[in-house]
Amino acid sequence: MVLINPPVTKPCEMPAGITRLAGALRQAGHTCRVIDMNLEVMLFALGSPVAKSDTWTARAERDLRLNLAALKNTKTYRSFDRYKRCVNDLNRLLSVGAQRDGVRVSLSDYEDTRRSPLRSDDLIAAAGRPEDNPFFGYFSARFREVFNEGPPRFAGFSLTYLSQALTAFAMIGFVRREFPGVRIILGGGLVTSWMSAPKWHNPFGGLVDHLVKGPGEDFLIGLSGGVSSDAPGRAFPACAYDVFPVSDYLAPGMIMPFSTSTGCYYGKCSFCPERAEGNVYSQLAPVKTTAQLSRLVAREGPALVHIVDNAVSPAMLGALAKEPPGAPWYGFARVTGELADQGFCNDLKCSGCVMLKLGVESGDQQVLDGMRKGIELAVVSKALKALAHAGIGTYVYLLFGTPWEDEDAARKTLDLVAGHHDLIGFLNLAVFNLPHNSPDAAGLEVRPFYGGDLSFYADFVHPRGWDRKKVRRFIDREFTRHQAVRAIIKRQPPYFTSNHAPFFTDTFC
Ligand code: SF4
Incomplete structure (x- = not known):
């Protein structure tokens, strides 16, 4: 099983939900691989050459390594102006590098003027044309690299924020098309909210094999062929933190x-x-x-x-x-x-x-x-x-x-x-x-x-x-x-x- 954290969320800490899912799977004796695609695409986009540069972007490109290092150093946080400049420069580079028609990306948000994460038709359209997504180049190569080593039975996408939804569906569309044997799971806080609506009906039947409402630990363990412990019986969440590239996050x-x-x-x-x-x-x-x-x-x-x-x-x-x-x-x-x-x-x-x-x-x-x-x-x-x-x-x-x-x-x-x-x-x-x-x-x-x-x-x-x-x-x-x-x-x-x-x-x- 591969668990994926889709962009865009703030790239400063690992996603809490996946730490619990990966920990529960490990505790039950199942292996899983975790891809923090949010962090990976951001670092990739930041390091990619910018086609058209202006003075601000050129400065941000020049100082990229220094700014990334500065955000990992507590000393930077002692000067708010210095911190602000680092963050704004990184954001400038990301937003210019990831800019596409109608799409605006920042360190904390993803907006598309043509498609809304609040409309299921738009999410399905994003899945139908993953190439439209500004992160397509990276995530398509990354999925090919990981899945060609041996396709997983399941790819689980964890959705917490609206800012993740359009890219999550673009990634789902790509995996469906290139790796039709991989079964898609979609869960997380946002999916739980969708499924709690009184008039909820599943519009994603052709795309997603399993939609999960609420905590997904027992469901994933069950899918992996294990016996899930009853929720009250599992005293503590067995969080797995070492499955993430801990030192890459933008935090001191x-x-x-x-x-x-x-x-x-x-x-x-x-x-x-x-x-x-x-x-x-x-x-x-x-x-x-x-x-x-x-x-x-x-x-x-x-x-x-x-x-x-x-x-x-x-x-x-x-x-x-x-x-x-x-x-x-x-x-x-x-x-x-x-x-x-x-x-x-x-x-x-x-x-x-x-x-x-x-x-x-x-x-x-x-x-x-x-x-x-x-x-x-x-x-x-x-x-x-x-x-x-x-x-x-x-x-x-x-x-x-x-x-x-x-x-x-x-x-x-x-x-x-x-x-x-x-x-x-x-x-x-x-x-x-x-x-x-x-x-x-x-x-x-x-x-x-x-x-x-x-x-x-x-x-x-x-x-x-x-x-x-x-x-x-x-x-x-x-x-x-x-x-x-x-x-x-x-x-x-x-x-x-x-x-x-x-x-x-x-x-x-
Ligand atoms: S009910 Fe909601 S808003 Fe009120 S304290 Fe609890 S989580 Fe916060």
Whole structure:
């Protein structure tokens, strides 16, 4: 079996899902080969001569080796300007080198003006003409090289982001055409979301042999002819990290993905796809998990552990504080009372916690209550202070334009950020999308699909007239122009955002 990570995702760490799949297969006694095609095509595109060069591109070409080396060195992260120049130069080279009619590629995204990853017809068309893809030259040669050594029975493509979908289907089309005996498996978070839609029907029957919803470990083991252990019986994910070219990723050392749970222990936020898709929550036993994590850290020696849970539970945070993994770590957490406790935050810091990503969403309590966020603004304020005092960085996520928000409420969010600007490390701003299968859609005037048959979201008439256009104008003209907010936004690592943000915290700088 060959497992493939399709482009485009940020090339700074190995894909968490494939580390688990490869680990589970290995534990069950099956071999598999892993190709991080995302990383490979990017490094290839960066190293390829550019046909038409301008001054900026010529500089980027000249400094390529230096810039790649610089992003693997923590010293670079001590000067944000130096870091930004390296990243922007690399992105320039990639975007110019991979440019095709209508296609724009960056270090974090893939856009095609002619085809949409939200339309199954477009994905099937991408499979029908793989030569149109800017990465065709590399991936076709690479598949031929690997498959001609001995074609695998199965090729598994793992799709997490929309930015991977069009190239994944181009690769699937190529493998189908050149290696018709290889059976195609398609899984990952994006596929799980597609298959969770109430009206889902499989449009990819002629192309894909197996579509996998949810964690794929047991399915792959079963396909390989093994007996899968029951999920509860398999105590720990047997992650395989050594199947990836660890030193090639654009980060100052290995970023080790690790998950302690699937789904979300809270699972009530009304806007959340986890809830809308009805994903089941399952958590590993905290104390045993931290022991396992420590063993993995001792074996792999990562620069940073990325806990990829949707939200690390308070019990798991407590266990991490008691048994530090032995390397700096970060992840998503809900703003609960524990984080407002200075002693708890100090313990987290001592355990190696360098940054927490926090879904604060709004500065208006009624909006938070409307979206059933389950957090109190007074606790948010205390938590931001306690975390900052402990020396833990914060990446705060905000959501504008929810059905419960109006302009006044959005201004309260601005007040919240401005009032805590010295306690917030980084900000992520998003505009609300209404999931099709959200219970909130029932009380709203919802318009039919927009985007395509694979779109997760419906358009809706905002009950308070606070539509997307007004929301965007507010964000662009008022929110981000506020002096305090602007200073935070300027710190945002371009393209790599939260994946590189921990390297700008005190621990590394
Ligand atoms: S805490 Fe996060 S993952 Fe959990 S339900 Fe809310 S938004 Fe979803």
